[in-house]
Amino acid sequence: MELLQEKNIHVSQRDDKAKWIIDNYSNIRSFTEHDIEKITSNYSTLIGKGGFGEVFRGVLDDEDDVVAVKRYIRGDLREEFMKEIRIHAQMSHKNIVKLIGCCIGKNRLMMVTKFISNGNLDALHNSDIFIPLSTRLGIAMGCAKALSYMHSMHLSSSSLICHGDIKPANILLDANLTAKVSDFGISKSLSGGITRWTSNVKGSIAYMDPIYYREGRVTSKSDVYSFGAVLLELIARKSMKEGGISCEAFRQACAKGKGLRELLDIEIAEECNMNILEEIAKLATKCMIVDNIKKRPQMNDVAEHLRTWIFQVRNGGHEKPAWESTLDKVHDALKKGMQSAGIFSSSIISNPQKHNFGIFRSNDVTIFTKKDISGITNNSSHLLGKSTFCNVYKGILDDNTLVAVKTYSVFSYDEDLRNSISTSITIMSKIAHRYIIKLLGHCSDADHLPILIYEYAAKGSLNDILYSKEDFPLELRLKIAVKTAEALEFLHSSAFCVIRHGNIKPSNILLDSNLMPKVAGFTSSRRIAENNNDQVASMEFAHIHYMDPIHIQSGHFTVKNDVYSFGVVLFELISRKKPVYHCHDKNRRLIPEFIRAYETAKSGKAMFDEGIMAEEDIAVLEEIGRLARECVSLEIDGRPTMKEVAERLKMIRRMKESSAMGAARC
The missing domain is CATH 3.30.200.20 (Phosphorylase Kinase; domain 1)
Known part of the structure; x- marks a missing residue:
């Protein structure tokens, strides 16, 4: 079929x-x-x-x-x-x-x-960059997860997929060294999970299942064989295709109980790792069994073993956290001129299943245990930030994905807060947008309030860069404004339901490694029923300086509350001043000062950040200022929608690009 x-x-x-x-x-x-x-x-x-x-x-x-x-x-x-x-x-x-x-x-x-930034795995064995065992296992884990998914019966048809060409060149690596399986040119659909036969055998011979090569027999176990070869390469750091290693050599070493260390990469063949490395080698050779294909494990079983070993290695005290020991070195090497084809050289669930690292569900939100959280954060060893209510720690998942783990203080327990967190989990598990931070999972068996696991934003928040001494060009400020507006436009018109964010401020606009914004901070978010855009809030967890005065007075919430908050952020972007700032020995409020400037001088020039006040950009800044003023209007019906805000910001951005080209010609 x-x-x-x-x-x-x-x-x-x-x-x-x-x-x-x-x-x-x-x-x-x-x-x-x-x-x-x-x-x-x-x-x-x-x-x-x-x-x-x-x-x-x-x-x-x-x-x-x-x-x-x-x-x-x-x-x-x-x-x-x-x-x-x-x-x-x-x-x-x-x-x-x-x-x-x-x-x-x-x-x-x-x-x-x-585009996957760190190329592929093909050149691993040619590099002198140290790659810890936990990171190698994480790469294997990512590939195993992808194959387990492909071999499951939960795709858009009744068929599972056999990749057919698993090899290092088809395993790409992102900035975190998380594996991404690619190239489905010879993949096959196995209707009902049955075996298929073909006379047109294609693939890479060094990684190809001998049964497929001889007989043209295609099953999901064909991928298992190829994965076994990749797994051996990861622990040996030698190439199958160049004859550097063989499955038979590993099988004999494991059977005899000697000779294994000589086959392994010396950098990971430490005594403390040998038991796990022997188990990995045994699993890899089991994947590559030829005489009886039924003896090869399923990929979900392979993933279970990998999870166990990753947990043991990362929590056994033998390695530093991978984000400290590996990623910085790899990125430094890339900056020195490595090409993107490979990071190691310049050459080119519908039914939840319990695992050591959580329960995977069809909406990609994982339920973790407290033990999982301890392993992911290395016992809360790397604090990213803290507030009155919570701490945020850096962590790493089993497939090398960096994450931010948000834990709430035992002193912050409150039933309203618990309800708000539960609402935010429901909302974030149902939505997906490139400029909204992803909720990857949560732990609900915590002692007090749920623990939340988010994708990691490498560059902190807009608040960090806005109020630092870093250069912050107008082009970048406009890009962040446009993308944030698009995220809010999406929330206000989501197919899931209309969502009012409720806490838009610079510290809730996170920035990834490319300085692309990711809207976060959904604790005050509310779903708004269709045709009812004006509802009463119970409890708010938002900053007073960004809250809509109309909402404060009435307690009613609407998507136009977000428009007001976004207007405050726009004023901050063009002034680099906080909502309440100190000037001439006095505390001044940003919105009234901007409004006064426009009323008296018909211009916001007196408030603009001097660092972006090139003559050709004044008109652009004035347009942003006027838009921000409309957003914070006390006449709620006079405020634009976020769709209108996004469109106007895009127009202003094009205006900026045109002025830049004109200045360059001069």
């Missing part, structure tokens, strides 16, 4: 099939050849090349979104291309490279995926 036949649609023509895919997978964008030329700046940055095509770096629209564009070299591979798109489009998992869209032109076949 073909992947798309469950809808009983017969597609006879190739072009019709291409149109069908675009029309029936709403998450997949359709690009023209002209679009791709613009995205890649006429294919100016080649980042990889293989037998089927070339891969270019690109930027999507004006979204500051870096992508990878794979261009097929041969036009006669149309059927293979369509099959890859059909399979990839069905999958959504954090350890699988995201498919953004495709171009199905008359002469060109291209796909657009998310």
Whole structure:
């Protein structure tokens, strides 16, 4: 059964099939050849090349979104291309490279995926960068999670997916060294989980299941074999394809109880690691059993073993936390000139299941135990920040994903706060937006209030950069404003329900490693019933200087409360002054001072930050100031919607870009 036949649609023509895919997978964008030329700046940055095509770096629209564009070299591979798109489009998992869209032109076949910053695993054995055992296991874990997902019966059809070409070159690594499985060019759909047979055997021979090679027999266990080879490479730091290691050598060493240390990478072959390394080697060789394919483990069983070992290594006291010992060194090496093809050299759940690290659910929000939290945070060893009510710690998940773990003080227990946290968990588990921080999980068996686990924002918050001495150019301020407005626009028009954030302020606008904003701080958020945009709040956990005065007086909440708060943030962005600031031996309030400036001088120039007051930018700043003034209007119906705010900010940003080009020509 073909992947798309469950809808009983017969597609006879190739072009019709291409149109069908675009029309029936709403998450997949359709690009023209002209679009791709613009995205890649006429294919100016080649980042990889293989037998089927070339891969270019690109930027999507004006979204500051870096992508990878794979261009097929041969036009006669149309059927293979369509099959890859059909399979990839069905999958959504954090350890699988995201498919953004495709171009199905008359002469060109291209796909657009998310760009993964640290290249692939292919060159691991050629590097002299120290990679701890826990990090290597984390890379394996990410790949195992992806394969376990692919081999499950919970995709958009009744089929599971066999990847068919698991190898280091197809395991990409993000900034945290989290694995992302890529390249589904020879993947196959196994309807009902049954075995398929093929006479067209393709793949990389060093990682290929011998049974598949000899007989053309394809099952999910074919991927298990290939994963076993990758796992051996990770602990040996030698290449299968170059003959540096073999499964048989590891099998004999484990059977004889001697000789294993000589096969391992000397950097991790410490006495304290040997028991775990022997277990890893045994698991890898079990994955690569040839005489009886049924003896190979399932990928979810492999993931269980990996979780146990990761917990033991990270909490056994033998290694420093990975974020301190590994990532900084890797990023330093990249800055010194390593190319993006590989980080180690310059060459190119519908039914919850209990695990050591939590319960995985279909909405990707994991339930953790207190023991898990202790392991993830290394016993709360790295404090990121604290407030009256909570502490936030840095942590690392089993697949190397960096996280922020928010714990509430025992003294902050309050039933209203508990209810607000529960509401925020419900809201954040149902929404997904690129400029909203992701809730990855929570722990509800904490002694007092739930513990929340979020994606990690490497650059802190807008508050940090806004009130530091760092250079903060107007272009960056506008980008942050536009993206934050888009996030709020999404909340106010979410398909889940209309959501009022309730606590917009600079410290709740987090910044990732690329200084892209991520709206956080949902403790005061409320769902607003359809056609009822004016409801009464019970308890608020927001900063008084950002709260809408109308809300303070009436207790009623509406999405226009967020518009007011965002207006305050806009004033801060163009003035670099806090809502209450000290000037000439007096405390002054930002909003009244701006309003007074506009009423007396018809301009906000007296309030603007001197660091961004280039002559050609004054008009841009005035437009932002006028928009902010409308947002904080005490006539609530006179405030714009966040959709209108976002559109106007985009227009102002284009105005800024035009003025910059004009200044450059002069």
